[in-house]
Amino acid sequence: MSDIPTDAAPAAASHAVKGRSLWDDARRRLMRNPAAVASLCVLAVLVFLAAFGPMLWVHPVDEIFRDRVGIPPTFDNWHILGTDTEGRDLMARTLFGLRISLLVGLAATLVALIIGVTWGAIAGFFGGAIDDLMMRIVDVLYAIPFIFFVIVLMTMIDTPDPFLKLMLIFVAIGAVEWLTMARIVRGQTIALRKKEFVEAARAAGASPLAIVFRHIVPNVLGPVVVFATLNIPVIILAESFLSFIGLGVQEPLTSLGRLISDGARQMINAPWMLFVPAVTMLLTLLALNFLGDGVRDALDPKER
Amino acid sequence: MLALAVRRLIVAIPTLLAIIAAAFVLMRAAPGGPFTKERQMPPEIERRLEAKYGLDLPVGEQLTRYLGGLMRGDFGPSMTYKDKTVIEIIAEGAPTSAILGLSAMALALLVGGGLGVAAALRQNHVQDYAVMAIAIAGVCLPPLVIGPILQLWLGVEWGILPSQGLHRDEIGLIYLIMPVITLSLPLIAVISRLMRASMIETLRSNAIRTARAKGLPEAQVIWRHALPIAVLPVVSYVGPALAGVMAGSFVIETVFQLPGIGKQFVLAAQQRDYTLVMGVVLIYSFLIILLNLAADMLYRALNPRAREA
Numbered sequence: 314m315s316d317i318p319t320d321a322a323p324a325a326a327s328h329a330v331k332g333r334s335l336w337d338d339a340r341r342r343l344m345r346n347p348a349a350v351a352s353l354c355v356l357a358v359l360v361f362l363a364a365f366g367p368m369l370w371v372h373p374v375d376e377i378f379r380d381r382v383g384i385p386p387t388f389d390n391w392h393i394l395g396t397d398t399e400g401r402d403l404m405a406r407t408l409f410g411l412r413i414s415l416l417v418g419l420a421a422t423l424v425a426l427i428i429g430v431t432w433g434a435i436a437g438f439f440g441g442a443i444d445d446l447m448m449r450i451v452d453v454l455y456a457i458p459f460i461f462f463v464i465v466l467m468t469m470i471d472t473p474d475p476f477l478k479l480m481l482i483f484v485a486i487g488a489v490e491w492l493t494m495a496r497i498v499r500g501q502t503i504a505l506r507k508k509e510f511v512e513a514a515r516a517a518g519a520s521p522l523a524i525v526f527r528h529i530v531p532n533v534l535g536p537v538v539v540f541a542t543l544n545i546p547v548i549i550l551a552e553s554f555l556s557f558i559g560l561g562v563q564e565p566l567t568s569l570g571r572l573i574s575d576g577a578r579q580m581i582n583a584p585w586m587l588f589v590p591a592v593t594m595l596l597t598l599l600a601l602n603f604l605g606d607g608v609r610d611a612l613d614p615k616e617r
Numbered sequence: 618m619l620a621l622a623v624r625r626l627i628v629a630i631p632t633l634l635a636i637i638a639a640a641f642v643l644m645r646a647a648p649g650g651p652f653t654k655e656r657q658m659p660p661e662i663e664r665r666l667e668a669k670y671g672l673d674l675p676v677g678e679q680l681t682r683y684l685g686g687l688m689r690g691d692f693g694p695s696m697t698y699k700d701k702t703v704i705e706i707i708a709e710g711a712p713t714s715a716i717l718g719l720s721a722m723a724l725a726l727l728v729g730g731g732l733g734v735a736a737a738l739r740q741n742h743v744q745d746y747a748v749m750a751i752a753i754a755g756v757c758l759p760p761l762v763i764g765p766i767l768q769l770w771l772g773v774e775w776g777i778l779p780s781q782g783l784h785r786d787e788i789g790l791i792y793l794i795m796p797v798i799t800l801s802l803p804l805i806a807v808i809s810r811l812m813r814a815s816m817i818e819t820l821r822s823n824a825i826r827t828a829r830a831k832g833l834p835e836a837q838v839i840w841r842h843a844l845p846i847a848v849l850p851v852v853s854y855v856g857p858a859l860a861g862v863m864a865g866s867f868v869i870e871t872v873f874q875l876p877g878i879g880k881q882f883v884l885a886a887q888q889r890d891y892t893l894v895m896g897v898v899l900i901y902s903f904l905i906i907l908l909n910l911a912a913d914m915l916y917r918a919l920n921p922r923a924r925e926a
Contacts, residue, residue: 453635456902458864461640461894464886465647550759557761557868558883570761577765577872584769591762598757 342611349607352600359597363415366408374409375565377401385585395585397575406567407589411597413568417482417552418545418601424487425548426541429494430530436495437502438525448499451492459551460558462489467560475563482561486551494540501533535612543605546598553594569594618917622910629906633899637687640898641680644891670696672891683895692899693892697885703896707878710865711900714877718863720797722855725804730851732805733812734839737847740817748809755806764799764872771795796873800866804858811850819847845919852919856912860904864897 343349367374371391378390382400386393394403436447454462466485472478505511506529514524553570555561562568569590576587667673674682686693692703736748772795819825820843828842829835865879878897885893 449632449635453632453639456632456636456905457640457643457898458882458901460867460883461886461898462643464883465643468647468887546757550761553759553761554868557871558887573762577761580765580769587762587765587769591766594762595754595757599753602753602756 339608339611343607346607346610348603349611352603352607355596355600356604359411359600360415362408363412367405367412370402370405370408372402372405374405374567375401376405385583394589395583397586398579398583403586403589406572407569407593410567410569410572410590411593413479413562413566414549414552414570414594414597417479417486417562417568418549420483421486421490421548421552422541422544424484425490425494425544426537428488429491430498430533430537432491433495433498433500434502434525434529434533437499438506438521438529440503440506444499448496451495455492459489460554463551463555464560467555475566478563479566482552482555486548486555490544490548490551494537494544497536497540498533501536502529505529505532539605539609539612542601542608546601546605549594549598549601569597618914622914625910625913626906629910633902633906634684636902637684637895637899638680640895641683642676644886644889644894645676645679647889670694683892687899692896695885695890695893697888697890697893703892706881706893707896707900710876710878710881713875714865714870714879715863717793717796717800717866717869717875717877718859720793721800721804721862722859724797725801725808726851726855728801729805729808730812730848732809734816734844734847736809736813737816737820738839745813748813752806752809752813755802755809758802760799760803760866760868760872763802764795764869767795767799768872792873792875796869796875799872800862800869804862807854807858808851811854812847815850816843816847819843822846849916849920852912852915856908856910857905860901860908863904864901 378396378400380400381390381392381396382398384392384396386395386403392402392404394407396402397406432447432451436444463485466488467481472481502525511524511528514528519527549569552561552568553573556568556570557574562571572590573587573594576583576590580587664673672679683693692707695701695703695706698706732748732751736745739745824846825838825843828838833842865877865882867879867883869875870877870880878900882894882897884890885897
């Protein structure tokens with residue numbers, strides 16, 4: 314709080330004292346960070362392209378041009394990023410893949426967030442045997458390889474419907490990524506549970522679960538937001554790994570990861586098929602990471 | 618210190634048992650079995666095969682049998698490679714994965730640590746920004762992307778390095794250069810960031826101010842006094858991360874066509890080779906527990922304040 318109102322302020326302060334919450338402060342700090350603002354702009358463009366690009370672009374995602382298979386980027390017929398080895402426009406494919414990758418990143422992070430926050434807050438608040446048991450479960454799950462889980466979860470419900478399959482990817486990745494979140498939230502909760510406001514809520518007759526969700530959870534959101542922002546790129550990478558082993562997004566849907574692994578197989582005769590989705594992914598991840606770092610610095614200025 | 622290590626290993630036994638049980642039950646929960654193939658087998662043959670591997674028993678009994686086998690050091694036969702045991706398969710792949718993982722981690726510690734220190738010494742200067750740019754790029758360029766690109770440039774276009782495979786009979790090291798670099802990039806990214814943050818904090822501490830005040834040369838202040846303190850967060854990170862890379866990387870082993878256990882594991886899980894999957898999970902968990910313990914021991918050795926606890 315370095316900017317306490319000085320002599321110029323009292324006049325204004327006298328008629329309307331408007332408090333600034335910690336979140337307001339954080340937003341100000343974030344907006345003053347050029348890297349974070351730049352990545353916000355890049356992200357806005359990417360999200361716009363992902364949302365509306367596939368509809369606006371001249372070529373539909375699934376149209377196959379039999380006479381123009383695997384051509385390098387050219388202005389003829391608007392294949393500005395070329396076509397893939399099956400004759401589909403790469404620009405359309407990449408826009409669509411970006412949409413799916415962002416969607417997977419957001420939705421899986423949301424799943425991880427819900428499970429992790431609930432788990433960590435309950436374990437940390439109740440403590441004792443409940444805490445021991447819940448965190449022991451987290452320890453055990455930690456020591457089982459990530460892919461093992463995802464493979465089992467993905468194969469447990471096998472469905473031919475690509476959209477349902479996509480939903481399943483969200484759940485499977487989210488169901489694995491919540492562990493770190495649970496640990497962070499538990500640590501924060503333990504630090505909070507003896508605080509006066511919790512005591513006050515208890516005295517006012519709030520039930521334990523109400524205390525956890527109404528009073529504790531809103532107070533641990535800072536680190537949770539930071540973790541969530543930095544977790545989206547991790548999940549996009551995880552999804553690309555799943556696509557690489559053939560368990561990811563299925564045709565006719567596609568994702569950046571799937572485009573990259575398809576491109577890697579064709580890199581000698583059609584290198585643009587690797588570079589286009591790779592550069593798109595690089596841009597997306599760079600923006601998300603810079604934004605995540607910015608949010609962390611904004612919420613916790615000490616870290617700088 | 619030794620007593621503590623022994624105690625930690627004893628406490629690890631129930632954890633390991635829980636991991637085995639969890640993985641075992643999860644694996645069985647996935648539909649299909651090792652003998653469910655595209656081509657339908659006569660049900661009679663399938664039943665016999667299942668009986669041969671004990672798959673017709675209740676899951677609880679299968680688990681006790683498996684644990685009994687483990688006690689005798691028997692990981693069981695593989696269910697997809699008919700004439701091999703799990704131990705044989707792992708013994709074939711583990712050395713490649715271990716060498717790859719260890720070299721990648723060694724490279725990452727050297728490069729990442731060096732970059733982190735260099736950035737911290739010139740905080741908010743060009744040098745610092747360059748290192749942070751490398752670190753962020755390392756996070757954003759997964760092996761999946763960087764592997765094929767390196768292969769294309771170094772292997773195919775310039776022909777400097779062999780792009781794939783491993784020939785252990787010849788001098789095989791040259792085949793490992795690209796995979797090791799690819800594997801170490803994300804590690805370099807994390808380690809350099811950790812090292813930078815921790816070094817900056819250490820250089821501001823009273824201990825370092827004292828060392829400087831008594832007139833020690835700057836090099837000695839940094840290498841003898843600051844580094845052992847600053848390296849602590851890196852030590853905690855490296856334990857589990859090393860277990861992760863040593864247990865094999867599917868992407869690296871596939872892209873560069875190396876015979877490691879990362880690839881075996883994913884294929885086994887897809888084909889429901891129950892025993893092989895369990896074997897790799899077990900080794901991975903054991904490595905995690907062991908290397909976490911080693912990291913804790915090293916942490917205590919370097920940090921006197923952690924010793925009393």
